[in-house]
Each structure stands twice: as C-alpha cells, then as structure tokens.
Amino acid sequence: MEECISVFDMLKIGVGPSSSHTLGPWRAAERFLGELRTENLLQKTVQVKVDLYGSLSLTGKGHATDLAVMLGLSGQDPEYIPVQHISGIIKEIEDKNQINLGNEKLIPFSFLMDIVFNKNFLPFHANALKFTAYLDDDTQYAATFYSIGGGFVVKEDRPNAKKKHQIKCAFPFPIQNAEELLNYTIAQQKSISEIVYENEKSMRTEAEIHHELMRIWNTMLECMYIGCHSEGILPGGLNVRRRAFDMHQNLIGLSNYNTPQEWLEQIRKTEVKFRQILKWVSCFALAVNEVNAALGRVVTAPTNGSAGVIPAVLMYYLVIENHNAGEKEIKQFLMVAGEIGSIFKKGSTISAAMGGCQAEIGVSSAMAAAALCEVMGGTPDQVLMAAEIAMEHHLGLTCDPIGGLVQIPCIERNTMGAIKAINAAELALETDAKNAKVPLDKVVDTMWQTAKDMNSKYKETSEGGLAVAVNMADC
Numbered sequence: 001m002e003e004c005i006s007v008f009d010m011l012k013i014g015v016g017p018s019s020s021h022t023l024g025p026w027r028a029a030e031r032f033l034g035e036l037r038t039e040n041l042l043q044k045t046v047q048v049k050v051d052l053y054g055s056l057s058l059t060g061k062g063h064a065t066d067l068a069v070m071l072g073l074s075g076q077d078p079e080y081i082p083v084q085h086i087s088g089i090i091k092e093i094e095d096k097n098q099i100n101l102g103n104e105k106l107i108p109f110s111f112l113m114d115i116v117f118n119k120n121f122l123p124f125h126a127n128a129l130k131f132t133a134y135l136d137d138d139t140q141y142a143a144t145f146y147s148i149g150g151g152f153v154v155k156e157d158r159p160n161a162k163k164k165h166q167i168k169c170a171f172p173f174p175i176q177n178a179e180e181l182l183n184y185t186i187a188q189q190k191s192i193s194e195i196v197y198e199n200e201k202s203m204r205t206e207a208e209i210h211h212e213l214m215r216i217w218n219t220m221l222e223c224m225y226i227g228c229h230s231e232g233i234l235p236g237g238l239n240v241r242r243r244a245f246d247m248h249q250n251l252i253g254l255s256n257y258n259t260p261q262e263w264l265e266q267i268r269k270t271e272v273k274f275r276q277i278l279k280w281v282s283c284f285a286l287a288v289n290e291v292n293a294a295l296g297r298v299v300t301a302p303t304n305g306s307a308g309v310i311p312a313v314l315m316y317y318l319v320i321e322n323h324n325a326g327e328k329e330i331k332q333f334l335m336v337a338g339e340i341g342s343i344f345k346k347g348s349t350i351s352a353a354m355g356g357c358q359a360e361i362g363v364s365s366a367m368a369a370a371a372l373c374e375v376m377g378g379t380p381d382q383v384l385m386a387a388e389i390a391m392e393h394h395l396g397l398t399c400d401p402i403g404g405l406v407q408i409p410c411i412e413r414n415t416m417g418a419i420k421a422i423n424a425a426e427l428a429l430e431t432d433a434k435n436a437k438v439p440l441d442k443v444v445d446t447m448w449q450t451a452k453d454m455n456s457k458y459k460e461t462s463e464g465g466l467a468v469a470v471n472m473a474d475c
Contacts, residue, residue, distance in 0.1 A: 004171045004175070004199065005342035005345060006199075006203060006338075006342075007196060007200060007213075007334065007335055007338030007339065008212055008216075008338075009150075009152070009338075009342070010150065010302050010337075010341040010342055010345070011216050011299050011300065011302075011334060011337070011338050012079075012150070012151045012299065012300045013216065013297065013298075013300075014026070014151060014297070014298070014299075014300060014304070015068075015078045015081070015083060015086070015295055015296070015297055015298075016064075016291065016292030016295050016297075016298050016304050016406070017063055017064060017292050017293050017295060017304055017305070017405070018063040018065075018303070018304050018305055018406055019149065019150050019151045019300040019303040019304040019305070020055075020127050020149045020150070020151075020303065020351055020352065020460075021055070021056060021060060021063030021064070021068075021127070021147070021460075022063055022064050022065060022067075022068040022078075022295075022304065023068070023078055023151040023304065024127065024148070024149075024151050024152065025056065025065050025068045025129055025145075025147055026071060026072040026076075026078050027072065027078070027147075027151060027153050028069075028072070028129055028131070028145035028147060028153045029050075029068070029069050029071075029072025029073045029131070030072050030077075031145065031153065032072075032073075032131040032145070033072075033073065033075065033101070033102045035143055036133060036141065037102070039141065041135060041141050042101065042102055042104060042105065043104070043105060044135045044136050044137065045101060045105065045133045045134065045135060045136075046107055046108075046134055046135065046136050047107060047108060047109075047114070047134040048073060048107065048109065048114065048132065048133050048134070049115075049116065049132045049134070050069050050073075050114060050115045050116065050129060050131055050132075051116045051118055051129065051130040052065060052066075052069075052116065052117050052118060052128075052129050053120060053121060053122050053127075053128040053129065053130070054119075054120070054121035054125075054126040054127060054128055054353070055121075055126045055127050055353035055460045055461055056127045056128065056129055056147065057118050057119050058119060058404065058460075058461045058462060059401060059404030059460055059462050060117060060404070061404055062236060062405040062406070062462070063404060063405075063406060065129075066111060066115045067086070067090055069115060069129070070090060070099065070111060070115075071089060071090070073099055073101060073102070073109075074089060074100050074101070074102075075100070075101075075103030075104070076089065076103075083296055083297055086295055094111055097110050122144070122146075124156045125146040125147075125148055125351075125354070126351070126353035126354055126456075126459065126460075127146060127147040127149075127351065127353050128144060128145070128146050128147075129144070129145055129147070130142060130143070131144075131145075143155070144156065148349075148351055148354075149302075149303060149345075149349060149351025149352070149353070149354065149359065150300050150302045150303050150350045150351075151300050151303075170202055171199040171202055172199060172202055173188075173195050173198060173199055175195075175339070175342070175343070176346055176347075177343060177346070177347055178343055178384050178387075178439065178440035178441045179439070179441055181195065181343070181380075181384070182380055182381060182384060185380040186380075191332075191374060191380060192336050192339060192370075192374060192380050193331075193335045193336050193374060195339075196335040196336065196338070196339045197209070197335060200335070210327075210331065213330070213331045214327060214330070214331070216299055216334060217330050217331075217334065218260070219297065219298070219299050220288070220301075220310070220314070221261070221264060221311070221315075222260045222297075223287070223288050223291050223292075223297065223298050223311065224284050224288055224311055225263050225287075226287070226291050226296065227242075227244045227245075227286065227287025227288055227296075228244050228263075228283065228287045229248070230242060230244075230245060230290070230291070230294075231245040231246070234290060234293045234294055234407060235293075235294060235295075236293070236403065236407060237403060238402060238403055238407055238408060240293070240407045240411075243286055243290070244283050244286040244287035244290055247283040247286065248283050248287070251280060251283060252266070252270060264315075264318065267280075267315075267319045268318070268319050268323050270319075272319070272320060277316075277320055278419060280315075280316070280319065280320070281313070281315075281316050281418050281419060281422065282415040282419070284308070284311060284312035284315045284316070284418070285308035285312035285414040285415040285417075285418045286411060286412075286414070286415060287308070288307050288308035288311050288312070288414065289305075289307060289406075289410065290411060292305070292307050292308070292406065293405070293406055293407050293410075301337070301341075301364055301367065302344075302345070302350045302360070302364060302367065303350060303351075303352070303360045305352065305357075305360045305361075305406050306361045306363070306364035306414060307364075308411075308414035308417075308418065309361065309364035309367075309368050309414050309417040309418045310334075310337050310364060310367060310368045310371070312368075312414070312415070312418040313368035313369075313371070313372050313418050313421050313422060314330065314334075314368075314371070314372075316372075316422060317329070317372055317375055318330075321376065322376075325375070329375050332371075332375055333371040333372070333374070333375050336367075336370050336371040336374045336375075336383065337367040337368060337371040338367070340366055340367045340370045340371070341364075341367045343440070344359075344363045344366065344367075344391075344444055344447070347441065347444040347445065347448065348444050348445075348447045348451065349448065349451055352399035352459065353399075353459050353461075354451055354459065355447065355448070355450070355451030355454070356396070356397055356398045356399045356450075356451065356454050356458050356459050356460075357397040357398055357399040357410075358391075358394045358396060358447055358450065358451070359399075359447070360399070361394060361397060361413045361414065361416070361417040362390070362391050362394030362397055362417070364414075364417055364421075365390040365391070365394055365417035365418070365421045365424070366386075366387040366388070366390040366391040366421075366424075367421075368390070368417070368421035368422075369386040369387055369389065369390035369420075369422075369424035369425045369428070370383045370384065370386050370387040370390075370425075372386070372421060372422065372425040373385075373386035373424075373425040373429060376425065376429060377429070378425070378428060378429050379433065381433035382429060382431070382433050383428070384440045385428040385431060385433055385436050385440070386421075386424045386425045386427070386428035386429075387424075387440050388438055388439065388440040388443045389423075389427055389428060390417075390421050391440075391443045391447060392438065392443055393420060394417070394420070395443075395446060395447060395450055396454070397413075398454070398458035398459075398464070398465050399458060399459055399460040400457075400458055400465025400468075401460070401462055401466075401467060402466055402467050402470050403462070403467070404462045404467075408466065409466060
C-alpha cells in the first residue's frame, strides 16, 4: 500500500475565510465529537473548553477560528451548511451562552471564556488546538489536533503525521514527486490528467469522479457568480470595499441571465478586447476571494486564502481561449491542478503558517499554470515546466495579513497569482522542455528550504510585514 493524496483531498468544498484557520478547526471539532461518541462520552459532557495555539491564536480572530470551532462543536457541516444561517447560529450561542453539542445535547458555553487564545506555539505544528470535555463524573477527556493546511487535520500520535497527512490507498501509479509523474506519462504514453484519472478510478467509480469534479467546478462557478453580483463592505473592520461587482458591471454592461451557467455563456458571447483580458481574470479572482472573506462557500485550491487563482484561470480558458471547451476540459484541468498541488504538499507544505504565502498563492499559481498548459496542448514535461515557472516567481512570498484578516493583501494576491499562472503556461508552451534548467522537484525542495529559513513573523502570525506596517485603525 502506498500513501497517496486524491484530487478531492486537494480541492475541498468548505466555508471561508481560511482552510487552515477555519475549515481545519471546524473539521477538528467534528473529529472531537466523533471521539466523544466513540467513547460514549458525549452525553456525559457538561462543559467543553478549546485552547488555540500559535498561528491559530495570533490570527484566529481575523480568520474566524473561534466561529469555526463553535460551528463544528454544534454539529454543522462546512460543506453543506447554508451560509446564510451561520450568523444566526453564532448569535444564538453567544446570546444564550450555551451550545447544542453535536446537535444532541445543550451545555453551557461562553465564547469569551471557553475559547482560549494562547500565543505560545506547540512544537509539532504552528496551527494547534486542544479540546477538553469535562464530564459529569469530574473526569476529563482531551484531544489535540493540528490544522496543517488546506483543511487537512492530524493528531501528533498518528503514524507519519508529521511528515504529511496522506490517505492510504492503492493507486496503480503512486506519485511522490514530479519525476515519478513524468516517468509514468512516458512509460504509459498518457497525459498527466490520464494518469491521475487512472489513480482516481482505483478509489471511485467513473460516475462518482465525474459527479464530484463537476460539483467542485459548479461550486467555483457559483462562487465567482456570487462575488461578481455582491457589493458592499467586507466584514472584519478593515472597511474593504468589494471591487468585483463594479469591475464586472464595467466589463459586461447590460446582459440577461439568471444562473451561473447562463452567466458563463453570456461572458463567452461577449466581445472581449485585448486590454480587457487581464481585467476579466482579475475580476474572477477578486470575486472568489471576496466571497471567501465574507465567510462564503469556496473550494480550497489548495487553500481558502488562494481559492481564487484556479477558478480565475479556468474561466480564462473557457471564456478567452476555448469557447468550445466543456466538461471534458474542465475535469482535465481540475485533475492536473490537484495532482500538482499534491506534489507540493508531499514535498513541501501548503500551510502559510509553515511556509508563508508561497505555500498558498505560489502553489495555487503552479497548479493553475500546469492545468492550463495541459488543456492548451502542452506535453507532460511542458506542464511540469509551467508549474515550475509559476512557483519560481513566488518563492519567498510572505504571509502578513493586516489585522489577521484574509483580505489585505490576500485578495489582490489571488489576481497576481492567476496572471502569473497564465504567463507561466504560455512560456512553457513556447519552450522546448529539453532546454529546461530547473526541474519542478528542485523548486519544491527550494520552497521547503525557504519556508524553514523564513522568519516566523512572516508565517501567518501578523507580526511582520504589512500587518505591522499598516495600522488597522487607519483603514
């Protein structure tokens, strides 16, 4: 048995604004409830306390970690909860000072006292949280979880968890790095997406793969649609005005459509002038990350903070490059993107708390560049070159969110990552891969070394960079 990561591990549907600080803690709370049920302790629980450590504490407020924990403990599912219900659920917990634990038992709960922000770091990982259940027999049950990026959650005592969280499977083509992936494509005379598809078929039926990939795409499309049709100020106190709405209106003018799918077709029919192309790409990326910042539903790609890059580049392909593209190309794009993301996760990190924003925007840009390169006819070695070029020009990118919010500079960085991805794909397509000087695996290794060398101030702690250069009170 090999340890493998599925496309559906890399592209998860959840609620913003952060995969590591929102989705991960939410899933950790769900897992804690599962442990209580397994041990027959949930009905015996009279109080729950949550301790947040490290980056989860330092930027937890801005990333809605406390809200995610409460929603998880109350038994809500981030993939399916109606996002319009979130504020009401939180308000009820805060007003009544009680929580419906696992949607099964009401217990007292003070969001001010029972969620503790501890600034110290635990040695295993920068994102740690500990749940403690106090039982009716005066005993306790505690569990510590680590949110390691992209919504992945591990416990320290899990075998090999410190190296990487992976799912046990029996892929016919187990892949740990880019070189192995390229060798499979050569030996099997297949594209990267075809290799990925064969691996996915070892876990799911073809119908399931199709359904889930299209569900991911439709979530991305709906997210862009919502972002382009929502105006106002983003929550959090920075008074950031949504920009996708105005940009979209200026680009599309008067149009008639009622659904995200009709909207897509309308854009395809719109005559796009050369100078408008970058505006459209930026608009798509802004739309996603404005929805993410407002606790909307997005797809981790590979994280929430970088969720806008892949949808924006895929939309670019559909509305600019190939009006005839359909489900086949969409699935191909997503499978390549997911596989490239898994290579970075295995060889480096996708957690900004561990590697800075190079681990989020950098990885997402590499994923999008590779995917675009393949659907535009690139060979497997050109696809890997595209990923390498995109990451090479994100190395060292810091994570320094102002006020701990996934807004400044995070939202704009998605537009930059998308533009770089398109540029990287074009460069790779115009290059003979035999002349490549830097293999993708070398860039993955370099990214990890850069992450280890990076000062902790620039790893999602809001203790350096723009986070301290700009006074939140002046915003």
